Amino acid sequence: MKIDNILENIEEIGDNHVSSSAENPLRKDAFEKTDEEKIAIIQQDVHNILKTLGLDLEDDSLKGTPLRVAKMFVNESFAGLHPKRKPKASVFQNNYKYGEMLVEKNITVYSTCEHHLLPIVGRAHVAYISNGTVVGLSKMNRIVDYYAKRPQVQERLTMQIVAELQKALGTDDVACVIDAKHLCVNSRGIRDIESSTVTSEFGGKFKDKNIKREFLDYINMDTEF
Numbered sequence: 001m002k003i004d005n006i007l008e009n010i011e012e013i014g015d016n017h018v019s020s021s022a023e024n025p026l027r028k029d030a031f032e033k034t035d036e037e038k039i040a041i042i043q044q045d046v047h048n049i050l051k052t053l054g055l056d057l058e059d060d061s062l063k064g065t066p067l068r069v070a071k072m073f074v075n076e077s078f079a080g081l082h083p084k085r086k087p088k089a090s091v092f093q094n095n096y097k098y099g100e101m102l103v104e105k106n107i108t109v110y111s112t113c114e115h116h117l118l119p120i121v122g123r124a125h126v127a128y129i130s131n132g133t134v135v136g137l138s139k140m141n142r143i144v145d146y147y148a149k150r151p152q153v154q155e156r157l158t159m160q161i162v163a164e165l166q167k168a169l170g171t172d173d174v175a176c177v178i179d180a181k182h183l184c185v186n187s188r189g190i191r192d193i194e195s196s197t198v199t200s201e202f203g204g205k206f207k208d209k210n211i212k213r214e215f216l217d218y219i220n221m222d223t224e225f
């Protein structure tokens, strides 16, 4: 994809529904380097970090780590930063006139906390009410995964998922709840292994108390929002 198209794509994401606060802070030159160029630079950076910590990078087990981490950042953990990886949300006409709520629950979330670069692991529950368009079920999981593969805060991730589905489905009637553990809270710092974080975004009809309740009942949440 050409850089102009990519920037256009980002602007388009910004325009429609996604408020500026729901965008990951990206530099203007974010996509000027190829993935291969980024991997080569990050490999050197990780090498320097480990060397500074005093590790012997000639060691057989460690010597592949800088490249391994660089590839993981670019191709896996943070792959969703690049708009070229945005999933195509195949939509269909709702010819069968299903008018009730559709809930895709227990979608696995693996993301990364942007403050500590430690994992966020949990579940997302996504729901929408069709206004004539339906989306392929797996596309909801793919949209969650795409936005999760970025340095994130959970609030922004939740909002981005809703905004993307609102755009694909042409309706505001979309909601998302995420319940996730942040390893920066569980494994370091306060080291609270039990706590998890719940975030929600309720668009359109989901702001209605009864509709919200129906959704929360489907996902077995007693939490009052």
Ligand SMILES: Nc1nc2c(ncn2[C@@H]2O[C@H](COP(=O)(O)OP(=O)(O)OP(=O)(O)O)[C@@H](O)[C@H]2O)c(=O)[nH]1
Binding pocket: 113, 114, 115, 152, 153, 154, 155, 182, 184, 185, 188, 189, 190
């Ligand atoms: N709102 C929000 N905060 C997050 C998220 N992920 C991590 N954090 C918090 O970001 C904060 C960063 O605070 P700092 O005080 O700069 O970091 P720190 O000194 O490592 O803080 P401690 O984690 O309390 O040791 C921490 O309180 C994290 O728990 C998230 O998704 N949303």
Ligand SMILES: [Zn+2]
Binding pocket: 113, 114, 115, 116, 117, 118, 182, 184, 185
């Ligand atoms: Zn953190």
